[in-house]
Amino acid sequence: MIVASNSCLSCLIPPWTIRSNSGQISTSRRASASQITITESNSLVQQTNKRRCKCYDMYKEAVPFAEAWAWQKSIVEERKSLIDRNEDDLDTLIVLQHQPVYTLGTASSENNLNFDIKDPPLPIYQTERGGEVTYHGPGQLLLYPIMNLRFQKMDLHWYLRALEEVVIRVLFSTFSLKASRVEGLTGVWVGDKKLAAIGIRVSKWLTYHGLALNVSTDLSPFSGIIPCGIKDLGVGSIKELLRGSSRPSSTSSDHDDGDGKLIDIAHESLLKEFCEVFQLELCHQSVSILRYPDK
């Protein structure tokens, strides 16, 4: 059973301040050859000896959901064996888009589908993540961090807030969009529109699945579902918000070269803020390792 460990002191300090490699809040000064000054101030974070994280970056590709799901599960099994032998020391991040698909979480209700589950308009998958039904498709960037929370903070609530923090920072720093959390509703909102959905699975403190950010997503497939089981609030995208909400939701006919640029910018910002929030250094890996594991 994974539980959240709450510490009075560490909860009072936002977890996205300085962390040492051990994941503990560090207030000490370290002397080393590559001198790094660690202070308690956010703004003075310098380059540190950050924990490394393998990154499989396919952000321009629309990968079939089943394929990416299989990759995650395979990595999770491998990491669990390492954890059992006390040899796990590198986290993993997969970045990609998906071909159009609906996915359900463990508790997902068919009541949140506006179609017969036996005759879905798109492929539909029942997954082992938390959260309700959602849509994935081109124009939406997905981050699948496979994180050993022992390296960070053994607290599921903290992890979910940290994932939200990544997106909130991206939206503000790069797009000047003021995003927020809604108490009791995991995800990232701009006004009454949800821009990012989050749902995870945890096993032996190892997390997988992750977050989906609507950048230039065609939002019309969301009308086939009650997204995340929330009836009264809508779904938005960065593109829609930047253009102004008076325009109708983007459809595939609105696709233009600007979408590609928007994805590029959002992707770069997502990786930057992910590294900042989790204090990681990405080590880019060839995606052929995932596609052809036996080679």
Place this chain on the structure above:
Amino acid sequence: MALRIWASSTANALRLSSATRLHFSPLSRCFSSGNLHSYPSNSPSLCSFLKFRRQNRNLTYALVSIAVLDGLKYANSHEWVKHEGSVATIGITDHAQDHLGEVVFVELPDIGGSVTKANGFGAVESVKATSDVNSPISGEIVEVNTNLKETPGLINSSPYEAGWMIKVKPSNPSELEALMGPKEYTKFCEEEDGAH
């Protein structure tokens, strides 16, 4: 730090014989419900420990009492086992349910399947996160708590009684010996909370 020392000495001074809810009024605000559970007066004595639980994202805290029952064994992944005769009942602890928050879904295995010590047999979902539940012992599943399908919140309201998850016929009773007793588990929880 002063608050932690106070809580620790209060815990020692107030060694409780039944689970109660303590309010620390200067701090508590928006005290969420759903965590109160009482044990009948003839239940086995229990120890408990006090901890601060964050109430909401505004970082207010409430002092809550976490129940750890005598007569049970505990795994370091926060499951409990009650061995009675040839059957062992398994569930997750009060500490675990407190950290999870409201449980909205419970995934249980089929009767007749088997469980292996330290491996997952089911899952609980809360806060958009679904977490594995691991079995503290190995054996054959003889019963599952089907009430949890309709009322997953039983895990929150009654983690040691109505919120039990599976019953197992242990295949290796010596595995029970390796588990923690209530005092060890209490200490384990306090240390784990203190470390993060």
